[in-house]
Amino acid sequence: MDKHYCICIGRKFCSGGRNxxxxxxxxxxxxVFDRDLLKTASRESGFSEKFFEExxxxxxxxxxxxxxxxRFNSSNGFAANYLSNESIFNMQSEAIRNIHEKEDCVFIGRxxxxxxxxxxxxxxxxxxxxIDDRVDRVxxxxxxxxxxxxxxxxxxxxxxxxxxxxxxxxxxxxxxxxYDICLNSSTLGYDKCADIIVSLAKxxxxx
Amino acid sequence: MAExxxxxxxxTEKIGKLLIRYAVPAMIAMLASSLYNIVxxxxxxxxxxxxxxxxxxxxxxxxxxxxxxxSMVGVGSGTMISxxxxxxxxxxxxxxxxxxxxxNILIGVIFxxxxxxxxxxxxxxxxxxxxxxxxxxxxxxxxxxxxxxTHLYLGINCILRAAGHPNKAMLATIGTVxxxxxxxxxxxxxxxxxxxxxxxxxVISQVLAFTWQCFQLSDKSELIHLKxxxxxxxxxxxxxxITIGLSPCLMNAAACFVVLLINRGLLKYGSDVAIGxxxxxxxxxxxxxxxxxxxxxxxxxxxxxxxxxxxxDRVLRVLYLTMFFGTCVTTLGFAVGExxxxxxxxxxxxxxxLTAIAHNGMKINFIFFPLIGSQMVIGNFFQSIxxxxxxxxxxxxxxxxxxxxxxxILPHYYGxxxxxxxxxxxxxxSVILGFSLLIPQxxxxxxxx
Numbered sequence: 001m002d003k004h005y006c007i008c009i010g011r012k013f014c015s016g017g018r019n020x021x022x023x024x025x026x027x028x029x030x031x032v033f034d035r036d037l038l039k040t041a042s043r044e045s046g047f048s049e050k051f052f053e054e055x056x057x058x059x060x061x062x063x064x065x066x067x068x069x070x071r072f073n074s075s076n077g078f079a080a081n082y083l084s085n086e087s088i089f090n091m092q093s094e095a096i097r098n099i100h101e102k103e104d105c106v107f108i109g110r111x112x113x114x115x116x117x118x119x120x121x122x123x124x125x126x127x128x129x130x131i132d133d134r135v136d137r138v139x140x141x142x143x144x145x146x147x148x149x150x151x152x153x154x155x156x157x158x159x160x161x162x163x164x165x166x167x168x169x170x171x172x173x174x175x176x177x178x179y180d181i182c183l184n185s186s187t188l189g190y191d192k193c194a195d196i197i198v199s200l201a202k203x204x205x206x207x
Numbered sequence: 208m209a210e211x212x213x214x215x216x217x218x219t220e221k222i223g224k225l226l227i228r229y230a231v232p233a234m235i236a237m238l239a240s241s242l243y244n245i246v247x248x249x250x251x252x253x254x255x256x257x258x259x260x261x262x263x264x265x266x267x268x269x270x271x272x273x274x275x276x277x278s279m280v281g282v283g284s285g286t287m288i289s290x291x292x293x294x295x296x297x298x299x300x301x302x303x304x305x306x307x308x309x310x311n312i313l314i315g316v317i318f319x320x321x322x323x324x325x326x327x328x329x330x331x332x333x334x335x336x337x338x339x340x341x342x343x344x345x346x347x348x349x350x351x352x353x354x355x356x357t358h359l360y361l362g363i364n365c366i367l368r369a370a371g372h373p374n375k376a377m378l379a380t381i382g383t384v385x386x387x388x389x390x391x392x393x394x395x396x397x398x399x400x401x402x403x404x405x406x407x408x409x410v411i412s413q414v415l416a417f418t419w420q421c422f423q424l425s426d427k428s429e430l431i432h433l434k435x436x437x438x439x440x441x442x443x444x445x446x447x448x449i450t451i452g453l454s455p456c457l458m459n460a461a462a463c464f465v466v467l468l469i470n471r472g473l474l475k476y477g478s479d480v481a482i483g484x485x486x487x488x489x490x491x492x493x494x495x496x497x498x499x500x501x502x503x504x505x506x507x508x509x510x511x512x513x514x515x516x517x518x519x520d521r522v523l524r525v526l527y528l529t530m531f532f533g534t535c536v537t538t539l540g541f542a543v544g545e546x547x548x549x550x551x552x553x554x555x556x557x558x559x560x561l562t563a564i565a566h567n568g569m570k571i572n573f574i575f576f577p578l579i580g581s582q583m584v585i586g587n588f589f590q591s592i593x594x595x596x597x598x599x600x601x602x603x604x605x606x607x608x609x610x611x612x613x614x615x616i617l618p619h620y621y622g623x624x625x626x627x628x629x630x631x632x633x634x635x636x637s638v639i640l641g642f643s644l645l646i647p648q649x650x651x652x653x654x655x656x
Contacts, residue, residue, distance in 0.1 A: 045515075046218070046515075046516045047515040047516055048515060048516070048517050051515055051593070054593075081507055081508065081511050081590070081591065082217075082508060082511040082512045082515050083511045083514065083515055083591070083592065083593035084593075086286060086289070086290045086293070089290070090290070090293040090294070093293075093294060114294075115294065118295075166443065167447060168290070170291075170296075170299050170443065170444070
């Protein structure tokens with residue numbers, strides 16, 4: 001049995017995943033790792049944070065550009081390219097494993113569920129929401145946002161997250177088969193979502 | 208590489224020492240594959256005749272195309288496997304190995320069969336004439352029949368490297384070259400099988416190398432090994448393999464198109480013999496280029512690591528040092544090409560007409576060689592520091608983008624010499640382009656030191 005437990009939360013863009021994660025962490029008294037994970041990875045590897053940001057899950061390039069820009073960097077047999085997306089992903093995974101070894105925690109995204117798949121104290125959650133609520137949320141966050149623009153932004157970011165996740169894990173992003181529970185934050189509200197996750201965590205992870 | 212741990216030594220050890228240590232294995236592998244070309248052509252040139260050399264040369268675009276498809280699967284699955292091994296996800300790595308074997312067989316057989324079906328029109332398109340097509344067809348039929356093995360052998364070598372066995376991969380490469388040399392001698396010189404002998408030697412040595420690889424990969428204690436149930440193609444894996452491998456594949460395919468243009472130009476303004484002459488010049492030039500590539504491969508981890516770790520003074524030092532070594536190598540190539548051309552040509556032929564054409568071509572072709580060393584290093588430097596866009600511009604400019612217009616225009620004015628002039632002309636322009644991209648980058652790096 002692993003010393004520390006870990007809750008991995010996958011989420012559709014603007015589904016309130018981060019709010020739910022924050023509530024869960026608050027109730028359990030543990031830390032949430034979101035973008036600050038990149039900082040940790042950067043500190044541990046000695047690599048500038050910029051590279052982790054450039055390779056992050058929402059930064060994958062699309063279409064013809066992606067063919068050349070994302071892939072050409074790959075390492076070959078004799079010479080590892082330390083700045084390739086694959087290498088950056090491996091450093092980030094190492095940071096995830098190190099955190100998991102040191103403390104109980106909640107991870108948001110970054111394929112943590114796959115990276116920690118061999119842990120026996122792992123709870124995988126996916127959070128989605130009704131599209132109208134998500135559009136509302138996007139519009140509330142930015143002043144010059146129209147519902148149409150919000151919708152295409154949502155689709156765009158979901159696609160990027162999905163291709164990032166599928167590429168690195170070989171799993172399907174958001175497929176219920178890979179999660180312990182999938183929640184809809186529109187139906188349940190953030191509080192109720194957090195309640196469910198906490199009680200499930202207590203049961204499964206033996207907290 | 209299975210483990211992508213960032214070794215501390217890249218950030219602290221002396222740059223010169225690092226560069227040499229990383230360059231030696233890469234150079235050996237590069238030399239081995241360029242020696243393969245030279246040996247095959249030397250035996251055919253001496254053992255069969257100058258026309259056979261031209262016949263062999265018209266098959267290059269087709270061979271390149273096949274290699275491009277092979278490298279697509281090899282690079283794609285190698286990259287994915289090393290990613291999975293880094294995550295200790297051995298099951299997926301295993302699945303990728305099985306899928307890449309199936310994919311190689313599938314692509315190898317389909318490409319081989321289609322090319323065999325249309326062998327005459329294809330070879331004519333690539334510059335074969337009534338004199339040379341016999342040789343080209345005789346050679347290519349055997350090579351194409353063994354095409355699936357070629358793909359398997361090259362693909363598994365990529366995977367061996369990715370799975371943390373670069374030495375085994377190198378052993379396979381060197382073994383294939385040695386075996387091929389031995390068999391070439393036996394089949395061409397002793398048995399007098401002609402150009403067919405070279406093709407049989409190639410196929411046999413690749414089949415044997417592949418058998419050895421399978422033996423290596425069937426060891427159940429290995430992290431990844433060949434395993435039943437992994438061969439069924441999975442759509443998502445195939446898609447990943449192909450998207451990763453597509454850009455190196457397209458680059459190789461572009462190079463194949465250029466060889467086609469050169470061959471046809473040489474035929475139009477010269478003769479069959481000129482195509483053979485180009486293949487001699489090309490073999491020598493290729494060897495020089497491959498040696499620079501060895502240094503490039505060594506620079507990549509050093510420059511990349513230090514750039515990531517913001518040690519920009521070390522980044523600049525490794526860049527300068529690699530440019531220096533690269534220039535030394537290409538200057539050596541220049542000296543040999545300009546002052547000892549007949550010595551090189553004699554490796555391939557004693558025919559006076561072929562020698563005269565190759566002599567003239569080599570002297571023109573190698574004229575800017577001292578400069579292209581740094582051009583090649585610059586292209587790879589951009590890739591090392593995570594700027595693949597500029598890197599692609601650099602490698603396409605010299606061999607494709609700048610070369611094609613020259614190949615079309617210059618022969619109108621200078622005849623066959625126009626073809627020879629095109630090569631150094633695009634060399635010099637791409638060197639200028641390289642420095643104009645590099646200088647602002649170096650300034651930026653200097654400011655950050």
